Amino acid sequence: MSADDWRPGxxxxxxxxxAGLMRRIRGFFEARDVLEVETPVLGHAGSSDVHLxxxxxxxxxxxxxxxxxxxxxxxxxxxxxxxxxxxxxFQLARAFRDGETGRRHNIEFTMLEWYRPGFSLEDLxxxxxxxxxxxxxxxxxxxxxxxYRDLFREYLSIDPLSDTPETQAALRDSAxxxxxxxxxxxxxxxxxxxxxSLVIEPQLGRGGLDVVVDxxxxxxxxxxxxxxxxxxxxxSRFEVYLEGIELANGFDELTDADEQQAxxxxxxxxxxxxxxxxxxxxxxxxxxxxxxxxQGCGVALGVDRLIMLAFGQTDIDSVMAFGTARC
Numbered sequence: 592m593s594a595d596d597w598r599p600g601x602x603x604x605x606x607x608x609x610a611g612l613m614r615r616i617r618g619f620f621e622a623r624d625v626l627e628v629e630t631p632v633l634g635h636a637g638s639s640d641v642h643l644x645x646x647x648x649x650x651x652x653x654x655x656x657x658x659x660x661x662x663x664x665x666x667x668x669x670x671x672x673x674x675x676x677x678x679x680x681f682q683l684a685r686a687f688r689d690g691e692t693g694r695r696h697n698i699e700f701t702m703l704e705w706y707r708p709g710f711s712l713e714d715l716x717x718x719x720x721x722x723x724x725x726x727x728x729x730x731x732x733x734x735x736x737x738x739y740r741d742l743f744r745e746y747l748s749i750d751p752l753s754d755t756p757e758t759q760a761a762l763r764d765s766a767x768x769x770x771x772x773x774x775x776x777x778x779x780x781x782x783x784x785x786x787x788s789l790v791i792e793p794q795l796g797r798g799g800l801d802v803v804v805d806x807x808x809x810x811x812x813x814x815x816x817x818x819x820x821x822x823x824x825x826x827s828r829f830e831v832y833l834e835g836i837e838l839a840n841g842f843d844e845l846t847d848a849d850e851q852q853a854x855x856x857x858x859x860x861x862x863x864x865x866x867x868x869x870x871x872x873x874x875x876x877x878x879x880x881x882x883x884x885x886q887g888c889g890v891a892l893g894v895d896r897l898i899m900l901a902f903g904q905t906d907i908d909s910v911m912a913f914g915t916a917r918c
Contacts, residue, residue: 596916596917597917598917599912599913600908600911600912601908605902605909606912608902612726612898613683613894615725615726616683616725616726617683619721619725620681620705623679623718624679625679625681625705625707626678626679626680627680627682627683628672628680628682629684630665630682630684631662632685632686632687633648633650633660633662634659634660634667635871635874636871636874636875636876637660638662638663638664639855639858639859639870639872640663640812641858641862641865641867643663644689644690645870646660646661646687646689647660648661658871660870660871661687662684662687663687664684664891665682665684666889667873667875667876669682669706670706670889671876673706673708673885674879674880674885678708679707679708680705680706681703681705682703682704682705683701683894684701684702684703684704685699685700685701686699686700688700692916694905695896695899695907697895697907697915698915700893700894700895701893702891702892702894703891703893703894704889704890705889705890706844706888707888708887709887710887711843711888712804712827712829712841712843712888714888715888716734716736716802716829716831716841719802719839719890719892720800722892723800723831723833723838723897727897727900727901731799732798732799733798733800734799734800734802735801735802736804737795737804738804738805738819739804739806739807740752740805740819740823743783743786746790746791746794747786747790747791749761749762749765751779751783751807752823752825759779762779762783763775763782765782766781766782766785766786769786769789769790770789779807779809780809783807783810792832792835792837793835795832796836797834800831800833801833802830802831802832803829803831803832804828805826806828807825808824808825810826810828811845811854812828812842812854813844813851814826814827814828814843814845815827815842815843827843828841828842828843829841831892833900834900836900837893838896839890839892840890840891841888841889841890842888842889842890843888844884844887844889846880846883846884847880848877848878848880851876851877855872855873856872859872895910895911
């Protein structure tokens with residue numbers, strides 16, 4: 592800790608401008624009659640996603656000492672509102688992810704999440720692009736859709752959806768070359784994630800907005816799965832990139848409670864195989880899905896990253912009052 596650590600990372604000028612962009616975001620949704628909601632940052636369940644590490648605490652409740660989880664996103668609570676009949680909703684939420692620090696990450700951050708019952712992925716992609724244009728205050732020069740499979744073929748000459756031994760060996764060899772370590776025990780998704788982040792992502796969103804679609808079915812998370820144009824099973828989801836930075840992650844939302852429960856269980860088996868603790872499945876979300884959540888699409892967008900781009904900054908700390916290192 593230095594003598595100046597008490598000072599905010601962002602200047603007062605940036606903080607005032609940030610407040611203006613927050614008003615702009617709220618105005619965007621108000622004009623579209625999307626309801627702003629607030630949900631808890633604490634919940635009885637955390638995210639079972641293998642790639643996310645939730646923070647938890649012991650709280651004193653009427654039932655006695657209870658483990659509560661700081662939410663990695665407001666997704667589960669917002670889906671319960673959808674099942675209760677909320678209609679289209681958005682939230683500017685505080686989210687928490689353990690271990691995520693760096694120029695583009697902070698353990699606590701601001702997430703914009705919204706849900707559109709009845710929307711298709713194409714509808715939502717257009718709305719995400721409109722929101723980004725509103726925040727940046729300028730039209731996007733281009734909006735391109737790129738298939739995950741095509742990107743790997745273009746940049747690495749590998750088909751990431753192929754299960755052949757030759758493809759698996761090529762993925763591990765490429766991952767080992769970029770990671771500088773032995774990848775023999777890595778899964779296909781591990782190799783793909785590393786190659787996507789180190790080789791492909793830095794090329795995306797140059798001279799416009801790139802929307803990556805048709806991720807491997809194994810990376811569906813809470814999205815539906817469907818066949819792509821070649822008949823391969825893929826995740827019905829997208830990610831948005833601008834200037835080499837991932838900004839948003841959108842899903843054609845899964846509404847099948849039994850399938851969701853099976854995915855929670857599969858996540859926890861994978862977590863245990865990696866030596867990670869299991870995470871309590873959200874039983875209230877499963878109950879909401881069984882009650883009937885309307886079909887539609889949702890997206891989560893990293894507000895701090897978008898503001899960072901809007902202000903031409905390269906470090907997320909410079910657009911926050913107090914990042915993790917200063918809190």
